Amino acid sequence: MSAVPTTPGAPGAAGTPGIEAQRTGRVRRFLGRKRPVTVIVAASVLGLLVLAAVTADFVRPMDSRGINLARSLEAPSLAHPMGTDQVGRDLLTLAVHGLRLSFGVSILAAMGAMAVGALIGVAAGTLGGRADGVMMRGIDVFQSQNHFLFAILIVVLFRPTLGGAGAIALSVAVTHWVQVARIVRGELLSLRERPFVQAAVNGGVGRARLATRHFLPHLIPQLGLAFVLMMPHAIFHESGLSFLGLGMPPDQASLGNLLSDSRRSLMLGGWWTAFFPGALIFIASLCVGVVGEYVRERSNPRWRSELEL
């Protein structure tokens, strides 16, 4: 097994959830050429969104559920910048809380994927040999399937016990651990072949020390990036599943639920009920993607074409 120079991430997160960027290697150069301006804008917008999500309770408290049928389906105005929904709730309030919920669930989900991936990666990397081969084969098969379809099955099976958020997180974990496992396994394998590791082992350095000194420092930046790049996928799972009525409980204002609710309002002309929550999903994943991929490009010079300006 060659020591694959493991690259940070490429956790299949580049675009629409599911299509793996590395399958279309050249596409990722798109952002390499991007001006930092785009990236700075994306990072700032992302920062704002996170801030809004974190401070949601202060800025737009949800306490008085705000149901007011007299204000049903009001178009955006100063008082209600995103309008109101069918039962007269302020959409901005719902949206920032939905954003928080989506971010929260996504972080939980990405953490789950990291855990599963790390476990399997360590298993494959340390067992090696046949077990490793079988695992990698299995990974290939699994990778080529559609994640969303599996996610639906998982959510249906596990929602009764794990609840909406837990089931969504599990669905992401089960479908998106592959890249993490690859990174961990690759790093393990390449670590084995490096001379300083041999030297360290021969010199009687303990495994724990080896792990903290040599293994984790290589791994953490890559996993961090993988984590970030997984967020758009997780956001997509949350919103997509909730939209279908399979994710968060309907009384919770997740972005997917808001979109699901908007279907009736749309027929009555309330475009804002769909437009704003969806735009938030879109912008949040786009910004995460832009920033994450930029970091990836930066940290891996191999992808930069020397002759091209």
Add this chain to the structure above:
Amino acid sequence: MIAVVGRRLLALPLILFAVALLVFLLAWASPYDPAEAYVQGAAAGDALTPELREQFERAWGLEDPMPVQFLSWLGRLVQGDLGESRYLSGAPVVDALKDRAYPSLVLLGSALGVVLVGALLAGVAAAAFRDSPLDWLIRTSAYAATFVPSFWVALLAVFVFAVQLDWLPAAGASNLRSVDGGRVEFRHLLLPMLTLALTQHGWFTLYVRDTLLEVLRDDYVRFAEAQGVGRVAVLFRHALPNALIPFVTLIGTHIPELIGGSILIESVFGWPGLGNLTRQAAIAVDIPLLLAIVLVGAVLVVLGNLIADLLYRVIDPRIRESMR
């Protein structure tokens, strides 16, 4: 050639076996209780008494060890017995799948066609006018399209074209085959097809553009230029055929994406295909139906990859040669 097809076809059952094993393990590990699900579905108010449960478990072999259960399930799958759908009040799952397959294939096929044509046009235009505002526009929108939630686009499309403009129906396509004897209701198809295509074209467009630019740097392109071949001919007759070869494989790897996208799109538009059936089965917690759909999805993915792989071999003379 035949050997290659043979080898790939041999791999197909293996892959399906792996997928079947995976979904079975998931179902097995889950708290899902078939007996309870059955009782709840059968008649409201019926309680699942311990005796009743025992009866079920014996009848369905639920007491057997897990591998035995898996094998017997697999055996039934192989014989084409996918179980009965609770959601469809006990109808065989196979029949449900058959009914829904045709509309899905119409939608997926037509959307894929639109994606391919659109991506080719846009990608070639972007590469030909590289670094121009047009290129920027195509690149940026294609990139953004890879992040856009498809169901959101679908909702907005419904609002604009069905609610506001009232040009096209928002939903209500009947089962195309059963009602229209196979005739496709184009009016109904248009919106789902276009939204699915719009939200799926991103990678294709970027790929065409980038591959084309890469190929345009190749020696044979420079040689054609050195011979005085015109710009358009260089692009279409010398560069494009080479760029299209890897493009074909992208189609194969993109099939799962399309399937996933179609679940959401079909749900928004009430399209009577497998995607919508997926949602309905999920909401009704109809596990046999859902498992069957997952397996059908896996078959489609494998077949898509196989076809792309074969196409790839057919259109590249260098490989075609070595396979004779």
Add this chain to the structure above:
Amino acid sequence: MPAIEARALSVGFRTERGVVQALSDASFAIERGETLVVIGESGSGKTVLAHALMRLLPRNVTLAGEVDLEGQPLLALPEDEMRRVRGRRMALIPQGAGSALNPVRRVGGLMLEMARVRGLGQGEAREALDGSLRELGLSFQQVAERYPHQLSGGMQQRVVNAMAMVGEPSVVIADEPTHGMDPELVDTTAEQLGMIARRGAALLVITHDLRLAERLGGRTALIYSSYIVELRDTAAFFSQPEHPYGRALLGALPEHGGVAIPGVSPELTQLPRACAFAPRCPARFEPCDEAVPPMFPLPGGGEARCYLHA
């Protein structure tokens, strides 16, 4: 009027590592019927020179100097007109025939297309191609239905060579036209190239094969690290080079003792503002490190870029 003339031609490529100075201050003229052989080590800028003459350069290029084709300045020509110049009035035999042939096109169709770009009718093109292929021991029929990868390296090279000969361009630039050929084929090709020149075309041949260079005669330009350092009658050059690099190069041939030149050639991103060869030069003296030497005329004709001849 020379068929083609370059004056102070310089080519640089902007890259992430800085500017790669691939050709510096190249000046020469080739009359109709005359041959100029260009030799130099790998990476010295020979191919860049050939491409610059035909303006086949990528977008990250910076170009200075002038190129005249039969008195007509080329570098200012609009791209459309330049395209008409290529193929019809200037032909290129590119380096690496294998990769110059489009892998997914049949050789016949490819050849016909390119011949027809030069204004030949279908029948005419076919005949002309067949004629020049036959001179090289092939026939149109033999290769037409094949894909490039189905031809041997020597066959590919001959196909490419034959394409350049169709339509009698006034300048033919051949970049290593004998690559991958066995000695007999090299002979035929040398023959052919000689014929191109005799027909009245200006011929520029880039080669690593010094024997071929000697055979082709005419004049020789020796390139070192983007500079033409010696430009002389070929026979005179091979009997007694005047530039220290030329001497060292010939001295490194096995039959002359095989003494390798010490040191390595400089990075093209960091060319010194002095003689590029000075660090490796046995005859180095003060002026060598002060400025880039210009081309000094030599007593017996020709020029050398060396202060020894100031």
